[in-house]
Amino acid sequence: MGRTLAEKVWDDHVVRRAEGEPDLLFIDLHLLHEVTSPQAFDGLRKAGRGVRRTDLTIATEDHNTPTLDIDKPIADPVSRTQLETLRKNCADFGVRLHPLGDVEQGVVHVVGPQLGLTQPGMTVVCGDSHTSTHGAFGALAFGIGTSQVEHVLATQTLPMAPFRTMAVTVNGELPEGVTAKDLILAIIAKIGTGGGQGYVIEYRGEAIEKLSMEARMTICNMSIEAGARAGMIAPDETTFAYVQGREHAPKGENGEDWDAAVAYWRTLRTDDDAAFDHEVVIEGSELAPFVTWGTNPGQGAPLSASVPDPASFEDASARYAAEKALEYMGLNAGQPLREVTVDTVFVGSCTNGRIEDLRSAASVLEGRRVADDVRMLVVPGSVRVALQAVEEGLDKVFTAAGAEWRHAGCSMCLGMNPDQLQPGERAASTSNRNFEGRQGKGGRTHLVSPQVAAATAVLGHLASPADLSDVRETAGV
Numbered sequence: 299m300g301r302t303l304a305e306k307v308w309d310d311h312v313v314r315r316a317e318g319e320p321d322l323l324f325i326d327l328h329l330l331h332e333v334t335s336p337q338a339f340d341g342l343r344k345a346g347r348g349v350r351r352t353d354l355t356i357a358t359e360d361h362n363t364p365t366l367d368i369d370k371p372i373a374d375p376v377s378r379t380q381l382e383t384l385r386k387n388c389a390d391f392g393v394r395l396h397p398l399g400d401v402e403q404g405v406v407h408v409v410g411p412q413l414g415l416t417q418p419g420m421t422v423v424c425g426d427s428h429t430s431t432h433g434a435f436g437a438l439a440f441g442i443g444t445s446q447v448e449h450v451l452a453t454q455t456l457p458m459a460p461f462r463t464m465a466v467t468v469n470g471e472l473p474e475g476v477t478a479k480d481l482i483l484a485i486i487a488k489i490g491t492g493g494g495q496g497y498v499i500e501y502r503g504e505a506i507e508k509l510s511m512e513a514r515m516t517i518c519n520m521s522i523e524a525g526a527r528a529g530m531i532a533p534d535e536t537t538f539a540y541v542q543g544r545e546h547a548p549k550g551e552n553g554e555d556w557d558a559a560v561a562y563w564r565t566l567r568t569d570d571d572a573a574f575d576h577e578v579v580i581e582g583s584e585l586a587p588f589v590t591w592g593t594n595p596g597q598g599a600p601l602s603a604s605v606p607d608p609a610s611f612e613d614a615s616a617r618y619a620a621e622k623a624l625e626y627m628g629l630n631a632g633q634p635l636r637e638v639t640v641d642t643v644f645v646g647s648c649t650n651g652r653i654e655d656l657r658s659a660a661s662v663l664e665g666r667r668v669a670d671d672v673r674m675l676v677v678p679g680s681v682r683v684a685l686q687a688v689e690e691g692l693d694k695v696f697t698a699a700g701a702e703w704r705h706a707g708c709s710m711c712l713g714m715n716p717d718q719l720q721p722g723e724r725a726a727s728t729s730n731r732n733f734e735g736r737q738g739k740g741g742r743t744h745l746v747s748p749q750v751a752a753a754t755a756v757l758g759h760l761a762s763p764a765d766l767s768d769v770r771e772t773a774g775v
């Protein structure tokens with residue numbers, strides 16, 4: 299019988315298989331950041347071990363980095379210690395690090411792909427749940443815990459429990475104004491935040507094949523929010539075009555390494571006779587802009603809908619979760635989502651902080667103004683993304699509209715740096731988690747696409763670009 303994409307990549311990395319034991323996999327790329335690596339390095343020190351493959355290991359600073367005044371000392375002592383510790387560890391163990399201020403610094407899941415380090419068919423790990431992002435290249439990419447980080451540092455291998463396979467097939471075409479973010483929010487609302495548990499999800503179908511690499515990364519990034527072990531998309535011409543020419547892409551003197559790599563990558567497709575353990579089918583043409591109303595990424599609905607009545611949930615735990623969520627979010631059942639007002643808009647993160655995301659937010663903001671009582675932060679996912687945006691003049695579009703243009707990092711995606719919501723503040727955010735307190739204690743988060751974020755910033759309430767049709771005219775543009 300044929301094999302799925304995930305099974306092929308897995309099989310190609312098994313270095314030891316024994317009855318009744320998890321397979322031991324070789325790891326092609328190990329990404330590190332300041333939050334989940336300190337204890338792993340301490341463990342190495344205690345055991346007198348080194349980093350086995352420094353050539354396959356790379357670190358960046360992202361979670362604790364400020365996005366303003368980056369040349370000043372870091373005020374928060376916890377953040378400062380985290381960054382100093384990473385710097386010392388990387389220096390002591392010979393690991394390549396892109397610190398704050400470096401041109402390759404940025405959110406770890408933005409940096410790997412843009413350097414061409416993330417490639418089809420690889421195994422990629424990082425002590426970070428959104429490592430699933432790299433699956434967009436047809437890599438098997440897992441978030442791992444700190445003790446596993448230590449294991450990979452020491453051995454470049456990892457024992458992995460077997461997984462089940464799920465296909466999420468998206469047929470047809472996404473309607474105009476519907477983005478990868480809307481699609482993944484709709485998928486999670488459909489299968490639930492636990493729906494992917496134990497599975498590696500392969501996204502396939504016409505609508506997926508048409509997506510850019512940036513959009514595919516948005517989808518795979520949020521696989522973890524459905525509980526999945528990983529998300530993957532088979533590599534194709536779009537993938538090869540994105541990887542080709544990047545710093546770490548295969549080359550060879552006459553391009554022979556590239557040709558050999560592409561020949562192998564073309565085999566990384568699920569065989570026609572392979573069977574998935576579970577299949578979900580979605581009609582892309584039926585989708586609409588999607589936003590969350592609750593406190594987990596599965597509590598979402600089309601923007602045109604209203605806040606659901608908890609009583610409408612048949613399942614008792616879903617009903618209870620909805621009640622708690624509405625209480626925390628300060629929302630009432632039946633309230634139209636378009637009438638929910640926000641004070642903050644955040645465009646950024648490893649979900650939607652890439653150049654295409656900034657372009658799409660800028661295209662909505664061009665010639666318009668952020669509403670007076672709204673604060674909008676635009677935070678590029680990496681310094682490279684920032685430089686590209688500046689080259690295209692996007693930073694000017696943002697600042698002219700009244701938004702703040704910040705330095706690269708995780709920023710307001712989670713409250714580990716100065717960019718935070720105040721208690722009771724409400725944000726439309728292009729990030730991936732709307733958990734209680736995620737963006738700051740008592741902060742309320744609505745997950746949205748970059749386009750919805752920008753339209754929301756202009757109108758001051760949840761909105762899509764379609765709601766803006768006459769605003770630009772009034773502004774005389």
Ligand SMILES: CC(C)[C@H](C(=O)O)[C@@H](O)C(=O)O
Nearest residue numbers: 333334361425426427428712
């Ligand atoms: C801090 C880190 C461990 C965490 C993760 O694992 O994802 C963070 O990146 C997040 O998005 O919540």
Ligand code: SF4
Nearest residue numbers: 428647648708711712
């Ligand atoms: S941007 Fe957000 S989701 Fe991504 S790694 Fe940083 S904190 Fe995690």
